[in-house]
Amino acid sequence: MTKFATDITAHRYKRHRFPAEVIAHAVWLYHRFPLSLRDVEDLLAEREIHVSFQTVSEWAVKFGRKFAHHLRRQSRGNFADKWHLDEIVVFIKAKKYWLWRAVDANGYVLDALLQSRRNKKAAVRLMRKLLKSQGLTPRVMVTDKLRSYSAAKAELVLGIEHRSHKGLNNPAENSHLVVRRRERRMMRFKSARQCQCFVSAHGQIANLFLLHRKHLTAADHRELRGDAITTWREISLSITA
Structure with a gap:
């Protein structure tokens, strides 16, 4: 040994x-x-x-x-009641995906979800996943000006404040930088499964040491x-x- x-x-x-x-x-x-x-x-x-x-x-x-x-x-349930949602494009084997991410007001990662679409259906799927995993609804939701977020909020009938402004969404955008650095270190993700597995684990482990x-x-x-x-x-x- x-x-x-x-x-x-x-x-x-x-x-x-x-x-x-x-x-x-x-x-x-x-x-x-x-x-x-x-x-x-x-x-x-x-x-x-x-x-x-x-x-x-x-x-x-x-x-x-x-x-x-x-x-x-x-x-679970210990994060701030202000959530920031954002999405970035990720290319995997020349195919475009969208990595949707949610963080709280303090920069802690709530969840990340890789999807092939950037539309209302994808936004609804992210929000449902967040509501289920956190067990509560936020007080405020901050997003960029993508209209899919408003449409998803309306479909889920969420009575929360929605602030749609790119300049207010720095916590989510900064959170993406970590994934970008790892993406370069890995010389891109090899598959959608690998990407989802990595971001799901990495976000929670990073929270512990933030x-x-x-x-x-x-x-x-x-x-x-x-x-x-x-x-x-x-x-x-x-x-x-």
Whole structure:
């Protein structure tokens, strides 16, 4: 066993030869930082943990989804009541898709949904998914000037304030930048399934470590970062493969 593995507990996932902490660490590296699968492979190798980038990819898909599910359940209903919705175009194998995203007023990702259309039907699908996952309706919804949002709101009969103005939607637009950086690092997404799987897991994991450092003292930041790391470790040990 490697030195890194001997320094941690022996909790293991069924049918996996590496300890759960090693797998969770690899998934954390991949989703926390703009790293490629080969970058994570090299970082683990420096710790004398020898796994292939294909194995890291399998861990990221399988366990990223599980970790994100636990984080989503813990945070349900704890977001701000002002939601920002936006969409960007994503090309996958020369085909155009639209990545719809919703964040709250503090920049925390509520959900992301990849769709092949940019119309009312797609907007309705996003809103229904949000209402179901959050279990409540927002006080305010902020979007750009795409008319599909107003049509979807009318179809769902949502009695909420709707502000349609591109200049007010910076939280959602800034949230897209993270995906753009990862898209370039991956040299584009390989399939619609891969894209949806990545953004679904990445958003929830990113929320855990979004601490708004500029508003914190150094001591407060260290404390909150420690709490986030502790939560991550607890989740990694609570799931089963």
